Amino acid sequence: MTPATSSSSAALLDEHRDSPGLMLALLGHEAMRRLRDAHTANGLTPRQFHILGLLHDRGPLAQTDLAAETDTAASVLVTQLNPLDADGLITRTRDPRDRRRHLVVLTEAGRQRLQAAAAAQQEVEDDLFRSLTDAQRSRLTRLLVLVRDDLTDADEHCATPTSLDRKMS
Numbered sequence: 070m071t072p073a074t075s076s077s078s079a080a081l082l083d084e085h086r087d088s089p090g091l092m093l094a095l096l097g098h099e100a101m102r103r104l105r106d107a108h109t110a111n112g113l114t115p116r117q118f119h120i121l122g123l124l125h126d127r128g129p130l131a132q133t134d135l136a137a138e139t140d141t142a143a144s145v146l147v148t149q150l151n152p153l154d155a156d157g158l159i160t161r162t163r164d165p166r167d168r169r170r171h172l173v174v175l176t177e178a179g180r181q182r183l184q185a186a187a188a189a190q191q192e193v194e195d196d197l198f199r200s201l202t203d204a205q206r207s208r209l210t211r212l213l214v215l216v217r218d219d220l221t222d223a224d225e226h227c228a229t230p231t232s233l234d235r236k237m238s
Contacts, residue, residue, distance in 0.1 A: 100193075100197055101115075103193045103196075103197065104190055104193055106193075107186065107189035107190050107192070107193045108186050108189070108190070110189060111182060111185050111186035111189055112156070112182065113182065113183075113186050114149070116139070116141075116149055117149055117152075117153055118183070118186050118187075118190075119139060120135065120139060120149060120150070120153065120159075120173075121153070121158065121159070121175060121179055121182070121183040121186075122183060122187075123135065123138055123139070124159065124173060124174065124175035124179070125175055125180060125183055129172045129173065129174040129175075130172065130173055131164060131170045131171065131172055131173075132146065132150070132161065132170070132171040132172070132173055133170065135173055150173065153179065156178070156182075157176055157178045157179075158175070158176055158178055158179030158182055159173055159174060159175055159176060159179050160173075160174045160176055161173055161174075162174065
């Protein structure tokens with residue numbers, strides 16, 4: 070490699086090192102690793118955290134509705150629900166209004182586990198953004214919401230890789 074080639078490669082790398090898309094991807098990967106660690110330290114996968122959060126916020130949900138909300142195949146959802154049920158974090162019962170449907174209900178133990186995992190998640194987020202002032206963190210949040218809303222047609226519950234894939238096709 071000649072010095073000119075080396076120099077132009079370094080300039081290209083330097084130019085792209087600060088590209089917002091690349092930084093977002095790399096920081097997103099690191100943030101996901103840390104958040105996954107926080108969730109698993111509390112006995113949950115990120116997907117299970119999401120499921121418990123939906124049940125907390127919306128109350129009991131039909132298993133089919135939960136699959137749709139999480140954009141998860143029913144068979145895959147069952148593999149997420151089984152350990153939550155075995156640990157007593159959820160219960161599954163027949164819907165009294167439609168005996169063909171199963172309702173998934175958050176238990177008190179599930180609520181406590183979710184709160185512990187949410188506190189651990191908050192600690193991770195505080196650590197991730199410790200170099201930002203409150204005003205900077207608020208501005209970053211607003212900017213990320215703008216990007217998310219543009220990519221997902223303003224569906225705040227839709228910022229998942231599969232939902233983004235649907236929009237692009």
